[in-house]
Amino acid sequence: EAQVTQNPRYLITVTGKKLTVTCSQNMNHEYMSWYRQDPGLGLRQIYYSMNVEVTDKGDVPEGYKVSRKEKRNFPLILESPSPNQTSLYFCASSWTSGGGDQYFGPGTRLLVL
């Protein structure tokens, strides 16, 4: 089954404690992306990757890191989480760059205390 998986689905952490949210897709997609969803703000792109070892900033990259060492994986790293990073995070992938139909993961709900 074609899918994008994210782990964990729910996470409660404390300020400053490094965390990683994993994202994996089994569709051999080139393009992957991370978004955060906040009430009243819609989805905002954090980082995206056009292919392996190619990543770039979206609209809200501050406080986040990503890597793309393999085509299928695109982890999101919060080196020192802060309460303003409390949000719902979605990973997505598509065959090609921004013009492709995106498949979204189920979301990761993060609470930073």
Added chain:
Amino acid sequence: AQKVTQAQTEISVVEKEDVTLDCVYETRDTTYYLFWYKQPPSGELVFLIRRNSFDEQNEISGRYSWNFQKSTSSFNFTITASQVVDSAVYFCALSDRDKIIFGKGTRLHILP
């Protein structure tokens, strides 16, 4: 800079009514893509449609239809004979070749 505006924050209609969700975009690119996504109460994001900037044909898929007008930079979404299952948040999105910008979404309530 790219921008997507969904001016309708929340809409409520009675079942079987038609409803149109508005989407207005801004971009300087000549090649771009427009999307609609649905987020039902369960929270997942579901792709509905993609349009590229060179294809202004309107599209109909069952009760759903989309009206793309470059002259007004709009990509509106109409649900005909709405059903309770259409209740969701709907997002319009714009992309050039790499970045993707979403609107803030329109929450649609279909009342039985």
